[in-house]
Amino acid sequence: MTHLWAIPALPLAGAIILGLAGPTLGPRMSAIIGTASVGLAAIIAIGIGIGWLQHPPPGGAFVQPLWTWVSLPGLTIRCGLTLDPVALLMVLVITIIGSLIHLFSTEYMAGEAGYARYFAYLNLFVAAMLLLVLADDLLVLFIGWEGVGVCSYLLVGFWFADPANGMAAQKSFIVTRIADIAMLAGLLLLSTQRGTLDIHDLTTSLLPRGAWLPEAAAALLLVGCLGKSAQLPLHSWLPDAMAGPTPVSALIHAATMVTAGVYLVVRLHPLFMQAPWVMHGIAIGGALTLLIAAAAGLFQTDIKRVLAYSTMSQIGYMFVALGVGAWSAAMFHFLTHAVFKALLFLSAGAVTMRLHHEQDIFAMGGLRRPLPAAFVCFVIGAASLAALPLVTAGFFSKEIILGALWAAPAPALWAAGITGALLTSIYSFRLIFTVFFGPVITKPSGAYGIRILLPLFMLAIAALCVGWLETPGFLGGNHLLSAFLEPANGEAAVPILSPLIPLTGCLVPLIGNGIAWVLHRRGVWRAQASRVQTPLLGFLTSACGFDAAYRALLVRPYLQLVAALRDDPVDQLSLWAEHAAIALHRRLRATQTGHLRRYAAWMMAGVVATIAMVLLA
Amino acid sequence: MIAWPMSAGLALALFLLGLLGLLTRRNLIFVLMSIEIMLNATGLLFVTAGMRWGNPDGQIMLILVLNLAGAELALGLVLLLRLRGRLPTLDGDRATLLRDAP
C-alpha cells in the first residue's frame, strides 16, 4: 500500500514521455508506453485492493502524506494521498476500465495523425483523475479537477483541423470553467472560514446545526459538481463533446470525468448533510435532469449523442440518490454505469469504425448479421442501461436507488425515477432496433482485431456480473459493496419495501422494450429521420433549449459588449486630451500672423491685463 | 518749489504717446521713432527720481538709457535698410515671413 503514489505517477510519467518524445518513438512504442503505464497502475491498484480486503487499514483509510505545499498563519495545505474505500473503488474503475480503453484505442486510432499525442493526453487525463480521487486536500483535488477539464478540452478538440471540433472543445471547457469558478468560491469560503481545506478535517470537525457556512459552501461546490457532471443547468456541453474520438467519450464522458461531481459529494457527505436545502436541490435537480435527458435521447439521430444524453440521465440517477443520502447506492450505480456505458461507447465505436465513421443511426440498419460481436456487446450494454431484470448489472443498482427513493420517503422522486427508467428503456432499445434490425443501409467493411474484441468482451462480462455485488433485500440481500464502503459512507440503510416497488422496477424495462419494438415495427423510428422539426420537437431534442437560452441571455450580450468596446472607449477618453491639444494648437496658430503691429497690440493688451490683475489684487 | 508728481506725470504721458505711435504706425521708421520716444520718457522719469532724492544716480541711469537708445537705433536702422532691400516699401505689415504657415 505504500506504492499508492505510483498509481497517479505512472500515467503522469507516461504522459511526459509521450509528450516530449512521442513523435520520435513512433506509433507502436507510443501505444505500448501509453497502455502499459495505465495497465501497471491498474495492477498496482488491484494488488492494493487485494491487500485491503485481507487487512483493512485501521480507521478505514490509508493516508500517505507527500509534502507540505502552503504553510501560512491562516492556512496550511498539505499535499498527500488518502485511500478510503470510496477512493479505492474509483481508482480500480479508472485504472481497469482505463487500461481496457487504452487497449481499444491502440487499434481504433491506428493510422491517425497525432497518435502519440492522443496517448499522451489520455495518460495525462488518467493521472489527473487519479490525483482528483486520491487527493487528501480540497486544493489538490481542485488541481486534479482542473487537470481533467484541460485534458477533456484537449481530447474533445483532438481533431483540431475542423473548427467545429475546436468550438465543441471550447464550449465544454468554458461551461465547466464557469462551474469551477463557483467551486473555487466555495473553496475560498471554506479555507477562510475554517482555515483548512483538508478533507478529513472538514468532514470530522463539524459546525453546530443552523450555521450558514455548510449551506453556502455546499451550494457553491454543488455548482461545480453540476458543471463537471453535466447536470441541469450546466449540461449543454456534453452532447457537443461527442466531437472527440469515441474511446475518449467512453473514458471521459461516461465512466470517469463526469462522475467526479458524484465523487466529490460522496467524499464530502458530512458537509453536505449539514446543508439540507442543498440536498433537496441535488435531488430535485437530479430528477429533472434524468427526465429531460431521457426525453431528449428519444429524438437524437447521432449514435453518440444518444449515449451522451443517456449518460446525463444516468448521472441524474446518481445525483437523486445523493440527494436522499444514499451514498453507497450512488457509488454502486456509478460502478455499473461505468462498466455498461464504457461498453456501449466502445461498441458504438466498433460499429462506426466498420462504417467509415458514419454516426447517423438512420444511415445504419440490419447490422446484427455483418457485425455479430458488436451486436452482442451492444445488446448487453443497452440491456444493462435499461435495467432488464436479473441478468444485467444495471438492474441491481437502479433497483437499489429506486428503493432508497421510495423509502426516503420521496414518492415524487420515485415516480420520476420510474418514468425515467421507462424512457431509458425505450430509447436504448430504439437504438438497438434502428441500428441492428431492419434492412442493411450501409455495408460495413474491414474486420476487428483482438485489441478491439478483448476489451469489449471483458466489459460485456462485467456488465452482466458486477451487479451481484449488492442485491436488494428480496433477492438475497447481498451487501458486499456497501459493507466494503461502510467505513467511509456509514451504514447503508436497508429499506423495508412493499413488493410492489421492486415489481414495478422489474416490469418497466420490459414494457419499454415492448413499446420500442412495436414502434420499430410500425416504422415510427425510421420516420423520425424525415419528420419536420416542430418547435416542441426541437425543444425536447435539445434538452429544453438551454443552449438557445444561454446564447440569447449570455453569449449575445457579451459579444455586443465586446463589439461596443472594440474601439476602446476608455482609451478614447485619454485621446481626448490629444485632440483638445491639437485643436487648441490650431486656434493659437492663427495668431502667429507675422504682423508686427498685431504682435505689439497683443503684448500691450497682455500688459494692461497683467497690471490690472496686480492692481486689483 | 518743484512738483515731482507733475514731472512723473509728464514722463508717463510721453511714454503713452510713444506707445500710441508704436501701436498705430505702419511705417517702420515711425515705429523706431516711437521706441525712441518711449526711451526718452523713461530717461525723464529716472532723472526726476534721482533729483527727488538729490542723487546723481538718476543722471547715471540717463547715461545708460542714452547708451542703449543709441545702440538699438543703430541696429534698428541697419535692419531697416536691409529690409528695404527686400521689400519695395517700409511697410511693417508686409514683413510676415516669420508667420506660422499652416
Added chain:
Amino acid sequence: MSLLFIISAVLALLTTALAITRANPVHALLYFVLSLLCMAVIFFTLGAPFAAALQVIVYAGAIMVLFLFVVMMLALDKAAMGRERDWIARPVWVPPLLLIGLLATELGRRMLPRTVPTAPISVTPQAVGVKLFTTDLAAVELASMLLLAGLIAAFHLGRRDP
C-alpha cells in the same frame, strides 16, 4: 521756475504728439528733436544741468542726426507719402487709443507719487562724475561693451553682400 517747467512740458507734449502723427518722416523727426530740446530745458529746471547737456549733445545731436541721415538716405518719394497718409487715417487710431486709455487709468493713479514739493537743488556734473567713476564703474564698462556690440553688429549687418 515752475512756469518754465510748465511751458516746456506743454511744448514737449505737443511736439511729441505732432511727431507721431505726421506723414512725412523728416517732419516727424524734426518735431521729435524739438521735443528733446524741451526735455533738456525740463532737466535744467529740475536741477540737473549735466542731464540737460547730455540730452542735447548725445540724444538730439548724435542719435537723432543719425536717424535723419538714414531717413534721407531712404529717399521717400511722393508716392510713399501718399501711402503714408492712407495708413494714418482716423479709424486706425481708435483701438490703440482705447488700450492706451486703459493703461493710463491703471497707471495714472498709482504711479504718481503724493510727495510734498521740495526746494530746488542742483546736482553738479562733478558729483555725477565722481559717482560714475568710483561707485558705478561697472556701469561704464557695461555701457562701453554694449556700444562695442552695437558697433560690430551694425558694421556686419550693414555690409553689402559679396
